[in-house]
Amino acid sequence: MASLKAALTAQEIKVANMRGYLTETSPLFKQAQNELVVLRQQISKAEAQDGTKSADLSLGVSGTSGAESDYIGRYRDFKYHETLFELMAKQYEIARVDKSREGAVIQVVDPALPPERKSKPKKALVAIITTLATGFALLLWVFVRQALRNASKDGETSQKLKQLHAAWRRAL
Known part of the structure; x- marks a missing residue:
């Protein structure tokens, strides 16, 4: 029973x-x-x-x-x-x-398909923009460096640059 x-x-x-x-x-x-x-x-x-x-x-x-x-x-x-x-x-x-x-039960609802056309980011556009930005940064650096060299040839400006450089080192 x-x-x-x-x-x-x-x-x-x-x-x-x-x-x-x-x-x-x-x-x-x-x-x-x-x-x-x-x-x-x-x-x-x-x-x-x-x-x-x-x-x-x-x-x-x-x-x-x-x-x-x-x-x-x-x-x-x-x-x-x-x-x-x-x-x-x-x-x-x-x-x-x-x-x-x-195991794990996985159900495929829709199979994955490759896209018909490429999506963003566009590699060529990214490469061109990066090249131009780097070029402008280098050009700016060259101009600033040349301006500092020309300014260091002048006595009064050279003295101010040395003081600025010393203050900068103390700050860091």
Whole structure:
């Protein structure tokens, strides 16, 4: 009886999980539901038989104490939970193995296609602008350097440049 109840509970969990990824019309889902119905029928038959047996036992045995019946009830619950645990552990292991086999599920919605025409940045334009900017920077540097050389030839300007150069070194 305990194994039937444990199997019923495991099947109910299995059906509940199947609802997440299968439709109601899926053959696997229908089969799982049929198994669930069969288990419920077996349990109801077993309970009906247990009811007649327990009635016969209660009539025949008058010497059972409350502690014994409590023990029997707790033992039955223990067996039920033990069977349920074993079934759940098996399902858990199967789920772990399935998950490790699957890997990542990647679905390609649209395949990648090369563009019909090139997009930005345009390499030639970048190269020309960089060359012109570098040329202007070098030209400016040459003019400033020549101006400083000409200014250092004049005595008064040379003295001011030396003071400026010394102040600059102290600042750094």
